[in-house]
Amino acid sequence: MPRVPYWNIDFGIVMDLLAIPVIFIFLYGFYRQWLLIRQGKMRVNPDVGKMIQGIAAFQPGAFFVRGILNEKLYRKPFSGIAHGFVFFGMAILFIGTNLVILNVLFGLPVFNGAFNQWFMAFGLDLAGVLALCGVVFFLLRRAFMPERLKLPAARKGFVIACGLLGGILLTGFILEGARLAAGSLEIGAFAGNLIAAGFIGNTHALSIHTVTWWIHGLLALSFIAYIPFSPLVHIVLAPVNAGFADPAPGVKMGVIDFSSFESEDSEEAPLLGADKLSDFTRKRFLDFASCVWCGRCQEVCPAHSTEKPLSPKGVIVTMAERLSKGQLDEPVWDNISMEAIFNCTTCAACMEACPVSINQPKTIMKFRQNLVMEQSKIPELMGKAIASLEQRAHPFFGTGSGMAEWRKDLDVPFFEAGETEYLLWIGCSVTYEQRAQKIGRAMVNILNKAGVSYGILEDFRCTGDPAKQMGNEFLFAEIAQQNIEEFSELGIKKIITLCPHCYNSFTRHYSKLGGDYEVIPHGSMIQMLMDENKIKFDKKPQRITYHDPCYLGRRNGEYEAPRALMSAAGNLIEMPRHKNESFCCGGGGGNYWAEETGRRINQERAKEAFDTKADIIATACPFCLLMLTDGLKKCTEETKAFDIAEIVASCLPDVSRSS
Amino acid sequence: MHIVVLAKVVPDYLVPSMDFELKDNRAHERYSRMLGLYDENAIETAIQLKEKTSAALSLISFGSENDVQFLRKAAAMGVDQLILIKGQSDDAAVIAQNLMAAVKTLGPVDLILAGQQSADMDRGVVPGILAQMLEMPFIPQIGYIDSKGGEWAVTQITATGKRELEFKGPGVLSITSIPENVPRIPVVRAIFAAKKKPVTKLESINQGKMALTELGVEIPKTKSICEFIDVEDMNAAAKTLLTRLTEERYI
Ligand code: SF4
Ligand code: SF4
Numbered sequence: 001m002p003r004v005p006y007w008n009i010d011f012g013i014v015m016d017l018l019a020i021p022v023i024f025i026f027l028y029g030f031y032r033q034w035l036l037i038r039q040g041k042m043r044v045n046p047d048v049g050k051m052i053q054g055i056a057a058f059q060p061g062a063f064f065v066r067g068i069l070n071e072k073l074y075r076k077p078f079s080g081i082a083h084g085f086v087f088f089g090m091a092i093l094f095i096g097t098n099l100v101i102l103n104v105l106f107g108l109p110v111f112n113g114a115f116n117q118w119f120m121a122f123g124l125d126l127a128g129v130l131a132l133c134g135v136v137f138f139l140l141r142r143a144f145m146p147e148r149l150k151l152p153a154a155r156k157g158f159v160i161a162c163g164l165l166g167g168i169l170l171t172g173f174i175l176e177g178a179r180l181a182a183g184s185l186e187i188g189a190f191a192g193n194l195i196a197a198g199f200i201g202n203t204h205a206l207s208i209h210t211v212t213w214w215i216h217g218l219l220a221l222s223f224i225a226y227i228p229f230s231p232l233v234h235i236v237l238a239p240v241n242a243g244f245a246d247p248a249p250g251v252k253m254g255v256i257d258f259s260s261f262e263s264e265d266s267e268e269a270p271l272l273g274a275d276k277l278s279d280f281t282r283k284r285f286l287d288f289a290s291c292v293w294c295g296r297c298q299e300v301c302p303a304h305s306t307e308k309p310l311s312p313k314g315v316i317v318t319m320a321e322r323l324s325k326g327q328l329d330e331p332v333w334d335n336i337s338m339e340a341i342f343n344c345t346t347c348a349a350c351m352e353a354c355p356v357s358i359n360q361p362k363t364i365m366k367f368r369q370n371l372v373m374e375q376s377k378i379p380e381l382m383g384k385a386i387a388s389l390e391q392r393a394h395p396f397f398g399t400g401s402g403m404a405e406w407r408k409d410l411d412v413p414f415f416e417a418g419e420t421e422y423l424l425w426i427g428c429s430v431t432y433e434q435r436a437q438k439i440g441r442a443m444v445n446i447l448n449k450a451g452v453s454y455g456i457l458e459d460f461r462c463t464g465d466p467a468k469q470m471g472n473e474f475l476f477a478e479i480a481q482q483n484i485e486e487f488s489e490l491g492i493k494k495i496i497t498l499c500p501h502c503y504n505s506f507t508r509h510y511s512k513l514g515g516d517y518e519v520i521p522h523g524s525m526i527q528m529l530m531d532e533n534k535i536k537f538d539k540k541p542q543r544i545t546y547h548d549p550c551y552l553g554r555r556n557g558e559y560e561a562p563r564a565l566m567s568a569a570g571n572l573i574e575m576p577r578h579k580n581e582s583f584c585c586g587g588g589g590g591n592y593w594a595e596e597t598g599r600r601i602n603q604e605r606a607k608e609a610f611d612t613k614a615d616i617i618a619t620a621c622p623f624c625l626l627m628l629t630d631g632l633k634k635c636t637e638e639t640k641a642f643d644i645a646e647i648v649a650s651c652l653p654d655v656s657r658s659s
Numbered sequence: 660m661h662i663v664v665l666a667k668v669v670p671d672y673l674v675p676s677m678d679f680e681l682k683d684n685r686a687h688e689r690y691s692r693m694l695g696l697y698d699e700n701a702i703e704t705a706i707q708l709k710e711k712t713s714a715a716l717s718l719i720s721f722g723s724e725n726d727v728q729f730l731r732k733a734a735a736m737g738v739d740q741l742i743l744i745k746g747q748s749d750d751a752a753v754i755a756q757n758l759m760a761a762v763k764t765l766g767p768v769d770l771i772l773a774g775q776q777s778a779d780m781d782r783g784v785v786p787g788i789l790a791q792m793l794e795m796p797f798i799p800q801i802g803y804i805d806s807k808g809g810e811w812a813v814t815q816i817t818a819t820g821k822r823e824l825e826f827k828g829p830g831v832l833s834i835t836s837i838p839e840n841v842p843r844i845p846v847v848r849a850i851f852a853a854k855k856k857p858v859t860k861l862e863s864i865n866q867g868k869m870a871l872t873e874l875g876v877e878i879p880k881t882k883s884i885c886e887f888i889d890v891e892d893m894n895a896a897a898k899t900l901l902t903r904l905t906e907e908r909y910i
Contacts, residue, residue, distance in 0.1 A: 258847070258851075261847065261848060262851065269848060272847055373846060374846055374847070375846065376843045376844050376845065376846050378844060380838075383841065383844055384841075386844055387842065387844065390732075390844075391671070391691060391693040392671050392673070392691045393691065397673060398673055399673075399675055400675055400676060401675055401677075402674070402675030402677060403675075403678050404675075404678045405675065405677045405678075408677075432675070459689070472844070474847045474850070
C-alpha cells in the first residue's frame with residue numbers, strides 16, 4: 001500500500017497549526033542569541049568594507065567545510081562518528097520529512113517506485129538507526145563522563161536534548177512499524193518491518209499508530225523549539241562561527257592603534273584588553289555562545305595537562321555563562337585567575353582542537369593585555385623581561401652572552417643599503433643566549449657556503465614579539481616602529497628569520513604597522529638553497545625526530561620545509577604528537593620567563609621526543625631549542641637537541657656542528 | 660607631606676662582558692641609557708609610600724637634558740614632578756651639592772630616598788654626603804618604610820640580617836632591593852600622561868670638587884666557567900651550591 005499522509009489521523013491539521021508557534025519560538029530563540037551577541041563591541045576593522053554586522057568577513061567555504069563537514073570532530077573517532085551519525089542521520093530524516101510535506105502540498109511523487117523503496121523506506125530507516133546509535137552513545141557518555149566534559153563544569157541540557165532526540169527516533173520507528181503492521185510490510189523499510197513483525201500485532205496497530213503519531217509529532221515540535229535554548233544551539237552557531245572565523249591559521253592578535261592616547265586626555269582613551277565581558281567584540285561573543293563545553297581544548301592544552309591553573313575551556317565557559325546570564329560588566333578576576341592568564345603559551349593547540357572554531361588564545365590574550373597595560377600586573381620574571389625589553393630592546397636581562405660572542409671568529413657581513421639582498425635577522429635569543437648562538441653561527445656557515453648575498457644589522461633590537469606575547473602591545477608597537485624605520489633607511493626588502501616568533505611578527509604584525517617585507521624562515525631558505533644546488537650534503541645514518549614550533553607550524557602552516565631538510569640529513573621519525581597536533585615546548589607566550597607550577601611542559605615534550613629513540617631531536621625555533629635542551633636533562637646527559645640549521649651545517653663538508 | 664626621590668640615568672648596566680667597551684674612561688655612548696637599578700627600587704618604594712600617605716612626590720636627577728626621556732618612566736610609575744639639574748660631573752660632592760640646591764627649591768621636605776648605589780659608579784656615597792649637607796640623618800640599605808604618627812619606622816637590610824630603626828623628622832634613606840619594591844611596569848595611559856607632567860630644569864653649580872684626579876679606568880672582562888649542580892633534590896642542590904660558593908670565596 002502506498003503511503004498516505006495523515007492516514008489514520010483525525011485533525012492532523014492541529015499538529016500543523018502547532019508548528020506555527022514552534023517556528024516562531026525557534027526563530028525568537030535565535031533572535032535572542034543575536035541580541036546577546038550584538039551587545040559585543042563592533043570590531044574596529046580598518047577594512048570596513050568587509051565587515052558584516054561588525055563581526056568580520058564571512059567565509060562561505062569555511063562555513064561549509066569547517067562548520068558543516070567538520071573534519072576536526074573525527075579526530076576523536078568514537079564521538080566523531082557518533083556525532084556524524086546523529087547529525088547526518090537527523091539531516092537525512094529532516095530531508096525525508098520535508099519531502100513528505102512537499103508531497104502533501106504539491107503532490108511530489110516521493111512514495112513511488114525505487115525512490116520510495118531506497119530513500120523513503122531504506123534510507124530513512126538506516127539514517128534513523130544510525131542516529132539512534134549516536135544518541136545512545138552520547139547518553140552513555142553523559143552517564144560516564146570523561147574528565148574533559150566534567151571539568152571545570154559539564155554543560156546542562158545535553159541529556160534532555162538527547163532524550164528528546166531518542167524519543168523522536170523511537171516513536172518514529174514505532175509509528176512506522178504500526179503503519180506497516182496495519183497494512184503490509186514494505187521492501188527496504190527494514191527497521192519498520194522488524195518492529196511490525198516482531199512487536200506490533202495486527203489488532204492494536206491502528207490505535208498504536210494514532211497515539212504514537214501524536215507523541216512523535218509533539219516531541220519533534222518540542223525539540224525544534226528547544227534547539228535555540230539548549231546546547232543544541234551549536235547546530236546553527238558552530239557553522240556560523242566557522243564562517244566568521246579568521247581565515248589565517250592560528251591566532252592573529254592584530255595591532256593596537258595608540259594614537260587616541262596621544263591626541264586626547266589619556267585617561268579618556270579606550271580600555272586596553274579586557275577585564276569583563278562587555279570589553280569583547282561580537283566575534284568573541286559568538287565564540288562564547290558557540291562553545292559546546294566539550295573540553296577538547298582543555299585536553300590538548302600544555303598548561304592544563306601539566307596541572308597549571310589554566311583551562312581554555314574554563315575561560316570560555318566562564319564567559320559563556322556570563323553571557324547567558326547577561327553579566328556584562330562584572331569583573332572576571334574572581335573566576336579567572338591572573339596566574340591562569342599568564343600560563344597560556346599561546347600555542348594555539350586549543351584552537352586547532354576546537355570543533356566549533358573558537359579562538360581561545362585571543363580571549364586569554366585580551367585579559368593579559370588588560371592585566372599588563374592597565375593594571376601593571378605581571379609575574380615577576382616576565383616583568384623583568386618586559387623591563388629589559390623596554391630598557392635595552394631585548395628581554396634577556398642579565399645575560400653574559402651578546403653580539404660579540406655569537407659571531408666571534410666568524411665572517412659575518414653587515415647589511416649594506418643597495419648592495420645586500422637579504423637581511424639575516426638574528427633575533428634576541430640567538431644574540432643573547434649562549435646555546436642559541438650556535439644557530440646563528442650554523443646559518444652563517446650555510447649562507448657563506450651557498451654564496452648568498454646577506455648581511456646583519458650593526459646594532460641589535462628584538463622584534464618586540466616577547467612583549468606582545470606577554471600582553472604589552474604598546475612596547476611591541478614602539479620597538480616595531482623603530483625596526484621599521486631602520487629597515488626603511490637601509491632599504492631592506494627581504495628578511496631571513498631564525499626564529500618563528502620573528503617570522504610571525506614580521507609577516508603578521510609589521511605589515512599592519514607599515515613594514516612590508518618578503519620574509520623567509522631559515523628552514524625554507526635552506527631548502528631553497530638545497531633545491532638550487534647551492535648547498536649539497538649527504539644523508540647521515542642518524543634518526544631524527546622533529547619538534548614543530550607552534551609559531552611555525554600551527555600558526556603559520558609551515559610543516560614541510562624543516563621535514564624535507566631532516567629527511568635529507570637523516571631518517572625522519574615522527575613523535576606521536578606532530579604537525580598540527582604538536583605539543584608546545586612550554587616557552588611560548590613569554591613563558592620562557594615563567595616560574596612554572598605543576599609539571600614542566602618542556603620535560604613532558606622532551607620525554608616524548610626522547611622516547612622515539614631518535615639520535616637527534618630537531619627543531620626550528622631557538623626558544624623551542626632552549627626549552628627542549630633544558631627538558632632533556634631529565635632524560636639524558638647527552639646533547640641531543642639541535643636546530644635544523646645546525647644539523648644541516650653539520651652535514652656540510654668542512655663545517656662542523658659545534659662551529 | 661613631600662617625599663623626594665633621587666635618581667640617576669646611567670648606561671646599560673647589564674651589557675654582556677664581551678660587548679662592553681669603554682670610551683674616554685666611561686661606558687661607550689652607544690649603550691642604551693636607563694634609570695639606575697636601585698634607583699628604580701627607590702622610586703617604587705617612594706610611590707608605595709606616596710600611595711599610603713597621600714604625599715607629593717618629586718624626583719630630582721643630576722644629568723643631561725637627554726635624560727628626561729628616561730626620567731619620564733618614573734613619572735609614568737607615579738612620580739608627580741621631575742626636576743633635572745643639568746650637569747656633567749662625576750664628583751660625588753659636586754652632585755650632592757647640586758641635589759641639595761634642588762631640594763631647597765622645594766621648601767620643606769619630609770623624606771629623601773635614593774638608590775643604594777648608582778649603577779655606573781657603584782659608590783653609594785652621594786646620599787650620605789647630601790644628608791650631611793642637609794644636616795639630616797642618613798640611613799643606608801633600607802628595605803621597608805612605614806610612617807607612624809609623625810615618625811618613620813624603617814628596616815635596614817644587610818647581607819647578614821635586619822635592623823629596625825625609628826626616627827623623627829626628615830631624613831635621607833638609601834634603598835636596597837627587596838621583593839616588595841620590584842619596579843612596576845607603568846600602565847600605558849600613565850606613560851602618555853607622563854609626557855605631560857612638568858619637568859623643571861635647573862642649571863648646575865660646579866663647586867666643592869673633591870681633591871681627586873682620575874688616572875685610569877679598567878673593567879675586567881668576565882670569564883664564565885660553567886659547573887652544573889644536579890637539582891634532583893633541591894635541598895641537596897642548595898647545600899652544594901652554598902659550599903661551592905663558599906669554597907671559591909664568593910660568599
Ligand atoms: S594557546 Fe595553548 S596554552 Fe594557551 S590555552 Fe590554548 S592550548 Fe592552552
Ligand atoms: S572552546 Fe571549543 S574545544 Fe573548548 S570546550 Fe568550547 S567548544 Fe570545546
